[in-house]
Amino acid sequence: MTISFEIPGEIEQRLRSAGADPNQTARELLLIELYRQKQVTHYQISQALGLSRYEVDGLLKKYDVPLDLTIDEFHAEAASLRELRQG
Template identity: 40%
Template sequence: MEVRLRIPDDIAAQLQPNGGNLERCALEALAIEGYRSEALSLGQVADMLGLSVDEADGFLKKRGIPLLSTIDDFDYDQQVLRELLA
């Protein structure tokens, strides 16, 4: 799904860290909030951001977000393990 946001240029400039990619920043913020609210599992955050589960865990830890293990996370881990062992 593609989502478009309209942000005034002056505000966009403030939100872009060192001229970084504002689209990526918005995607990361959405993933973080989805994880905090327990709407997204760690595996879903990883998929959303194009990261491995370990990388997503590090991404969240770097931002001070505690790991929330859910049944979905365990199911995702089992699925990945089955694929690796197949």
């Protein structure tokens, strides 16, 4: 799906001056907002943006969004961390 909209050149310049790609920023912000509204999952964000699980965690942190893990996801995360510590 493609979504197009115009933004003022001033905003585009501000984003580019900060080293941000306006298209990527718009995609990230849309998906982050959908995640906040519980309309997409962590996994769906990773698939849509081509990011690893940990990169999505970093993206959520960047936008001050807490992780919304199910109990099963929490246990899987804890198991992964235990394996890393032992490894």
